[in-house]
Amino acid sequence: MTQTPIPYLFMRGGTSRGPYFRRSDLPEDRGKLAEVLMAVMGAGNPRNIDGLGGGNAVTTKVVMLSVSEEPDVDVDYFFAQVAVEKREVDFKPTCGNMLVGVGPAAIEMGLVAPKGDVTPVRIRAVNTGALVEAEVQTPGGQVRYAGDLAIDGVPGTAAPVALNFMEVTGSQTGAMFPTGNPIDVIDGIEVSLVDVAMPMMIARAVDLGITGHESQEELDAMPALFARFEALRLKAGERMGLGDVTKSVVPKVGLIAAPRAGGHLAARYFMPWTTHPTLAVTGSQCLAACALAPGTVAAGLAVTGASPFEMQIEHPMGMMDVRVKYDTSDGFAFLSAGVTRTARLIARGEVMVPEGIL
Incomplete structure (x- = not known):
């Protein structure tokens, strides 16, 4: 039996980084999926010496993408937070920094076709149900990574990726203040x-x-x-x-x-x-x-x-x-939020899953 290769892109999204996969290339079963991701990232070691992780929670993040079946949504974004020193994977949260790389990755993978100089990509965060529209620079039909935008925590400059978040209130609990109290x-x-x-x-x-x-x-x-x-x-x-x-x-x-x-x-x-x-x-x-x-x-x-x-x-x-944007005409309502960040494709290829896992 030999190791199993899985194609991936390795990207920086905002101030985080990690592998981006097609969801269809990974197991559907969550337990088996967790085993694969822990092996890929080297979970259970402070240096993640036997995987792609970087020994920090911002460098043990995984993105899985698929064409969405929902109307008016281009891509489903499924996120996993792999632990560093523990052999654990959390599928509950999402990650906004890794989300910055979703639009570029979807275009690179052929899940979304570029449209002019700026390609809008509508994204559904599978973990939370949130909807986000990304604006990706695509002059000449190619994702542009070089640019003049600097973000604190990342050296140099890169092309901007604008994210516009919709329906963010009550992402997992259904209310801005789940207990009903501001304090x-x-x-x-x-x-x-x-x-x-x-x-x-x-x-x-x-x-x-x-x-x-x-x-x-x-x-x-x-x-x-x-x-x-x-x-x-x-x-x-x-x-x-x-x-x-x-x-x-x-x-x-x-x-x-x-x-x-x-x-x-x-x-x-x-x-x-x-x-x-x-x-x-x-x-x-x-x-x-x-x-x-x-x-x-x-x-x-x-x-x-x-x-x-x-x-x-x-x-x-x-x-x-x-x-x-927010409204105070009838109490307080948080309407929408947006950020502009950068992303970069660092590597592409195959990551090897050890024998016996797949």
Whole structure:
């Protein structure tokens, strides 16, 4: 018996990277699929030495694509978060950074035909049901990766990929505030439990003993901090109707503070057992919604403006801009969000699955 080859593209999407597959090239059974993805990424080792992973949660992400059967949708985007040191795969969340590469990858795979200088690609996130339209640069019928847009956390510049998110409120729980409250108190700590693009537990950094301006390395060296907010997160998951989230990366954790670098809000985003080096695209939308909604833990910390509004959120490596629209005519309603990021095709070929798995 020999190893089994599976064709793939290896892409950077935003500030994450990983393999992009055709869904049809992988097992349908979730258990078998998880075994394949853990082997591909080298899960269960801090360096992912026997796979494609990079020893960090932002480099152990997997994208699986297929032509959508839904009307007015081009591509179904199925995401998997493979653990680094554990042999686990979480199929519950989505990833907004890897989503940046979906449009280019779909065109490269022949799932979507290029249309003029800019090709719109309508994407359904299988994990959450969210709808997103990507605008991909395709002059001459080819995906263009070179460009002038710089994003914090990625060296150099590249072509812009605009993402417009629709129907982001209540992505997994059905409501922006799943408990009905803009603030809940868990073990004496005020938190906002928010579900916009990604379910999150958001708290003031100072309430957990930090400033909210620490570096990724400083935060990852604080095991007591992680232990404290993990205990809160488990209770938050139950209150949000997500059940036992012990082995799930959802809800994510955001700790916020007043801005210091000219932005509208400072945030540190956790995945949740390590610190994100920058900020997740989905998390940025949830944080922006929390900042704009009245009565949340962001009150008094965030600088806000009238809709439509481009919110700048400070993260460990710079800033992320989030375009938001909201309505306050009858309470608060978060309408839509958008970001512009970059992607790059790094490699294409076949990844080998060890003997005995397939």
